[in-house]
Amino acid sequence: MTPEGLERAVGWLADARRVVASTGAGMSKESGIPTFRDALEGLWERYDPETLATERGFRADPPLVWSWYAERRRQIVACRPHAGHLALAEMDALLPAFTILTQNIDGLHAAAGSRDVVELHGSIRRVKCLDAHHPFSGEIPDAEGGPPPCPRCGSPLRPDVVWFGEVLPEDAMERAWILAEMCDVMLVVGTSGLVFPAADIPRAAKAAGARIVEVNPHLSGITPVADVFLRGSAGEVLPLLLQGLKRAKAGA
Numbered sequence: 001m002t003p004e005g006l007e008r009a010v011g012w013l014a015d016a017r018r019v020v021a022s023t024g025a026g027m028s029k030e031s032g033i034p035t036f037r038d039a040l041e042g043l044w045e046r047y048d049p050e051t052l053a054t055e056r057g058f059r060a061d062p063p064l065v066w067s068w069y070a071e072r073r074r075q076i077v078a079c080r081p082h083a084g085h086l087a088l089a090e091m092d093a094l095l096p097a098f099t100i101l102t103q104n105i106d107g108l109h110a111a112a113g114s115r116d117v118v119e120l121h122g123s124i125r126r127v128k129c130l131d132a133h134h135p136f137s138g139e140i141p142d143a144e145g146g147p148p149p150c151p152r153c154g155s156p157l158r159p160d161v162v163w164f165g166e167v168l169p170e171d172a173m174e175r176a177w178i179l180a181e182m183c184d185v186m187l188v189v190g191t192s193g194l195v196f197p198a199a200d201i202p203r204a205a206k207a208a209g210a211r212i213v214e215v216n217p218h219l220s221g222i223t224p225v226a227d228v229f230l231r232g233s234a235g236e237v238l239p240l241l242l243q244g245l246k247r248a249k250a251g252a
Helices: 003-015 025-029 036-042 055-060 062-077 083-094 108-112 170-182 200-207 234-251
Strands: 019-023 098-102 117-119 122-129 157-161 185-189 211-216 228-231
Touching: 003 211, 003 228, 003 234, 019 083, 019 200, 055 062, 062 122, 062 157, 083 098, 083 108, 083 234, 098 170, 117 170, 170 200, 185 200, 185 234, 200 211, 211 234
Parallel strands: 019 098, 019 185, 098 117, 185 211, 211 228
Antiparallel strands: 122 157
16 A cells, blocks of 8 residues: 555545445454354354355255354454544445445444445345345244245245355345445445355446445455555555545535
8 A cells, every 4th residue: 555545535435425334254353253254154164155155055954054054243343443443433424425335234334433334245134035035023032943935925034145046136226226326435345256146246347437436455356447446455445545544624
């Protein structure tokens, strides 16, 4: 990360009417949350994604999948937002319009105080029923005995996350594409740029004329379209962007 790159990014943010942050698994990992692949290696490693992250796997053994996600949920709820999450939440108050598009299912952006968060892959903190997708309100039932039935239709409850072979939520994706076309700056944070269709969103923003600022410890699939690449972790770089933005707004 160069001072010049940071300065350019701060200037774009300060002048922007609408900013979108697109965040991926690297953001969550800084809070101690394992990626899905890491979780598979740590939680009951004898099972594979076909067993734990597909509708077919759930229908084959509902108690197994329900209890696996219950254990992962317990781990995630115990984690806390890091400095990068908090910096994005503070940016919200400094910008005319600010939205977070996240591939993460942990709910840490909302926990940090961000008000407008679009969850592209759902949330592990929610459940819905398998057949009708009725949302379930209230405390998520315990893992003992497998998934309980939906109070409305009797279909078994399942995690409200996007499994392999499923499409992303239509309303979330529709809003993501609209925001990509409308934003002046898109921050792309902690993502490999290899998970589609989410990886196409920064490219759509770039095509519509937005500046793309990437924050990542490593080069990614987004780097070729980034106007500025800020090498470093979200917890390191985003607070620096926030500090610069505060100075720019104070001096305006």
